Amino acid sequence: MELLEDPTEIVIIQSFFKESGITLLDRSFPLLERLKQLSAITSATCMNCYASTIIRKVQQRLLICVYPPLHKPLFSLKNWPWSSELVSAVEKAKLGKISSSLNEVSRGLFMIEILPIEFCNQLLEEVANYESWCHGNQLSIHRPNTMNSYGAILDEFGFEPVLQELTDFIGPIFKLLYGEDTGNVGSHHGFVVEYELGKDLNLGFHVDDSQVTLNLCLGSIFTGGDLWFSGVRCPPHLNTPNTSKEYFTYSHIPGTGLIHMGKHRHGAKDLTSGKRSNLIVWFRSKKERDQELKDCQDKICPNWCWYGKSN
Ligand SMILES: O=C(O)CCC(=O)C(=O)O
Numbered sequence: 146m147e148l149l150e151d152p153t154e155i156v157i158i159q160s161f162f163k164e165s166g167i168t169l170l171d172r173s174f175p176l177l178e179r180l181k182q183l184s185a186i187t188s189a190t191c192m193n194c195y196a197s198t199i200i201r202k203v204q205q206r207l208l209i210c211v212y213p214p215l216h217k218p219l220f221s222l223k224n225w226p227w228s229s230e231l232v233s234a235v236e237k238a239k240l241g242k243i244s245s246s247l248n249e250v251s252r253g254l255f256m257i258e259i260l261p262i263e264f265c266n267q268l269l270e271e272v273a274n275y276e277s278w279c280h281g282n283q284l285s286i287h288r289p290n291t292m293n294s295y296g297a298i299l300d301e302f303g304f305e306p307v308l309q310e311l312t313d314f315i316g317p318i319f320k321l322l323y324g325e326d327t328g329n330v331g332s333h334h335g336f337v338v339e340y341e342l343g344k345d346l347n348l349g350f351h352v353d354d355s356q357v358t359l360n361l362c363l364g365s366i367f368t369g370g371d372l373w374f375s376g377v378r379c380p381p382h383l384n385t386p387n388t389s390k391e392y393f394t395y396s397h398i399p400g401t402g403l404i405h406m407g408k409h410r411h412g413a414k415d416l417t418s419g420k421r422s423n424l425i426v427w428f429r430s431k432k433e434r435d436q437e438l439k440d441c442q443d444k445i446c447p448n449w450c451w452y453g454k455s456n
């Protein structure tokens with residue numbers, strides 16, 4: 146298998162890893178050994194952004210080859226049993242119509258059934274299988290983001306193509322709900338977050354690094370952990386107070402997803418018992434991200450920010 150084809154990437158690996166980089170590129174070494182070596186080095190070394198992007202890419206390619214899935218069919222989107230509500234919402238969105246199964250529980254927050262519980266359980270089993278396989282092979286697991294200490298990035302162990310297909314499939318709904326530019330998603334970051342007593346319990350105030358987010362509760366048995374929302378804000382208005390109408394709490398239902406704008410401020414309350422796992426997909430639109438950056442530099446408050454606008 147070609148781990149690296151791009152000559153620049155090869156030079157980076159070689160200069161960064163010196164001797165071990167050569168092992169990494171040596172086809173005679175078993176892939177799992179190369180992965181273990183890479184994992185050991187990356188967890189012990191501080192890297193710049195460019196190097197870490199390349200390393201992640203190589204790690205992902207290796208993982209896909211060596212990770213033994215528990216439920217192989219999960220890795221193909223055609224086997225995902227989407228709810229009829231979601232399928233018809235996509236079809237209607239293509240015609241410019243909002244389906245009644247997209248329930249706007251509060252301004253900008255849409256709830257919809259996504260997947261059957263049995264399938265969610267299989268996804269949970271797959272994540273647990275991945276975590277224990279990594280553990281058994283002394284491989285470090287990258288956590289989903291800077292806020293969650295538990296869970297796993299789905300894109301890293303074979304779900305990248307599935308979630309990219311999901312991005313294309315669900316895109317028409319986002320365009321309809323949030324406008325052409327915001328909904329014009331091209332890339333994604335997909336992960337599972339996990340909360341349990343003795344581990345992460347809650348999640349503080351934040352906005353997502355996304356234009357649109359899908360938060361799907363996978364289960365399983367828990368109390369607490371409600372999400373709270375406090376209005377959509379642009380970066381300059383991030384810390385402004387919310388109106389009473391903007392504050393909303395949402396209780397998870399396994400198999401049901403909540404769709405929200407990435408810049409809708411939110412967090413998760415304390416879990417009080419059990420274990421909660423949610424599949425989160427951050428959908429990203431390059432055009433909208435570039436515009437957000439420009440507005441921020443020019444100190445412009447964009448139309449989509451709710452601050453000071455009556456609702
Ligand atoms: O705990 C949750 O379900 C929310 C997670 C979340 O907001 C995030 O990961 O961005």
Ligand SMILES: [Fe+2]
Nearest residue numbers: 351352353411
């Ligand atoms: Fe979030």
